[in-house]
Amino acid sequence: MPKKLRLMIPGPTPVPPAVQEAMSRPIMGHRSKEFARISEGLYHKLRQVLQTQNQVFILTSSGTGGMEAAVANTVNPGDKVLVLVTGKFGERWRDLARIYKADVIEMNFGWGNPVDLDAVKTRLDAEPGIRVVLATHNETSTGVVNDIAALGAMLRDRDTLLVVDAVSSLGGIEVRTDAWNVDVLVSASQKALMVPPGLAIISVSPRAWERIEVCRAPRYYFDLPAARKALAKWNTAYTPAVSLFYGLDAALDLILAEGLERVFARHRKLAAATRAAVKALGLELLPPEAAASPVVTAVRSPGGTDADALRKVLADRFGIYFAGGQGELKGRIFRIAHMGYVDEADILCAVATLEVALATLGFDVALGSGTAAAQRVFLEARGEA
Numbered sequence: 001m002p003k004k005l006r007l008m009i010p011g012p013t014p015v016p017p018a019v020q021e022a023m024s025r026p027i028m029g030h031r032s033k034e035f036a037r038i039s040e041g042l043y044h045k046l047r048q049v050l051q052t053q054n055q056v057f058i059l060t061s062s063g064t065g066g067m068e069a070a071v072a073n074t075v076n077p078g079d080k081v082l083v084l085v086t087g088k089f090g091e092r093w094r095d096l097a098r099i100y101k102a103d104v105i106e107m108n109f110g111w112g113n114p115v116d117l118d119a120v121k122t123r124l125d126a127e128p129g130i131r132v133v134l135a136t137h138n139e140t141s142t143g144v145v146n147d148i149a150a151l152g153a154m155l156r157d158r159d160t161l162l163v164v165d166a167v168s169s170l171g172g173i174e175v176r177t178d179a180w181n182v183d184v185l186v187s188a189s190q191k192a193l194m195v196p197p198g199l200a201i202i203s204v205s206p207r208a209w210e211r212i213e214v215c216r217a218p219r220y221y222f223d224l225p226a227a228r229k230a231l232a233k234w235n236t237a238y239t240p241a242v243s244l245f246y247g248l249d250a251a252l253d254l255i256l257a258e259g260l261e262r263v264f265a266r267h268r269k270l271a272a273a274t275r276a277a278v279k280a281l282g283l284e285l286l287p288p289e290a291a292a293s294p295v296v297t298a299v300r301s302p303g304g305t306d307a308d309a310l311r312k313v314l315a316d317r318f319g320i321y322f323a324g325g326q327g328e329l330k331g332r333i334f335r336i337a338h339m340g341y342v343d344e345a346d347i348l349c350a351v352a353t354l355e356v357a358l359a360t361l362g363f364d365v366a367l368g369s370g371t372a373a374a375q376r377v378f379l380e381a382r383g384e385a
């Protein structure tokens with residue numbers, strides 16, 4: 001029998017049947033009235049999930065396209081841009097800003113640590129004229145969540161745009177775009193939003209529009225004024241991924257029907273159970289617990305072994321896919337994603353098979369100890385989420 005695929009990587013994530021079904025509907029013309037009608041509803045739902053009154057755009061690209069759109073529309077050559085790096089995706093912001101010829105100031109907090117807010121404040125005070133801050137909400141490469149609310153509060157009275165990568169957080173961790181003062185928020189379809197890869201989402205504040213309108217950086221496909229013109233008719237500037245629009249619409253229905261608070265509570269609970277299990281097995285988390293992500297848990301390889309060997313056992317034997325480490329953490333950590341269409345049974349399955357894999361590789365593991373720890377979290381949380 002072919003292996004049952006159990007994806008526990010931080011994107012692409014499993015797709016719920018209702019989303020799958022929606023995507024199988026016949027293609028329609030993207031300039032049709034019917035498509036405009038679907039889009040109007042879709043944008044309305046997206047604004048609820050982003051908790052924003054700002055205009056929101058859907059671009060047909062992966063999340064990185066959304067990041068490029070953010071930089072290409074807000075950063076002029078020579079602009080001072082502060083980049084807060086906590087892992088691979090912070091580095092991506094830095095690389096993008098460099099390519100768009102910004103004067104990049106990089107603050108690197110190390111892989112596994114969150115942004116140090118006091119250090120950022122000191123830097124902002126010491127370095128006048130910073131035009132844009134590029135930050136990552138959920139740093140997928142390390143399983144760290146950064147405090148965007150605090151960053152937004154810090155920038156409220158400065159002439160500095162806050163641009164946030166919420167690619168792996170939106171739909172799993174609360175994102176309060178307006179309350180947090182986020183000028184440009186970027187996300188993507190294939191993570192907690194439970195849709196296949198192919199759509200980027202980007203919101204733009206009135207303050208950001210002022211910059212965009214006079215931005216001299218070259219861009220074509222990702223030109224946001226062109227997207228805005230098309231959006232006036234609930235349309236897109238270029239041919240959108242029509243089926244993915246149907247899928248996103250269905251996924252947002254699922255999220256809003258469950259209720260945002262419940263969705264976030266479910267992710268927190270799944271993360272708490274995963275962390276409890278990992279610790280009970282004697283393994284070490286990468287980030288400090290206070291900054292640990294509700295959507296992905298990063299675990300150090302036990303006893304200096306190659307995490308990729310462990311992942312191979314899980315994939316070959318059980319069809320369970322955990323993610324490996326990226327960049328400097330390659331082979332040194334593994335990451336268990338619990339974002340999107342994930343429930344308690346998925347976590348119990350992941351933990352129980354992790355125990356078998358550890359034992360297979362010769363580790364002295366008390367079988368069932370991780371599973372019991374996760375079970376206890378679920379029993380204690382009954383009725384809460």
Ligand code: PMP
Nearest residue numbers: 062063064089138140167168188
């Ligand atoms: N930012 C974060 C935080 C991510 O997790 C990812 C995808 N892993 C990206 C950006 C890039 O998105 P994509 O792979 O869709 O281009």
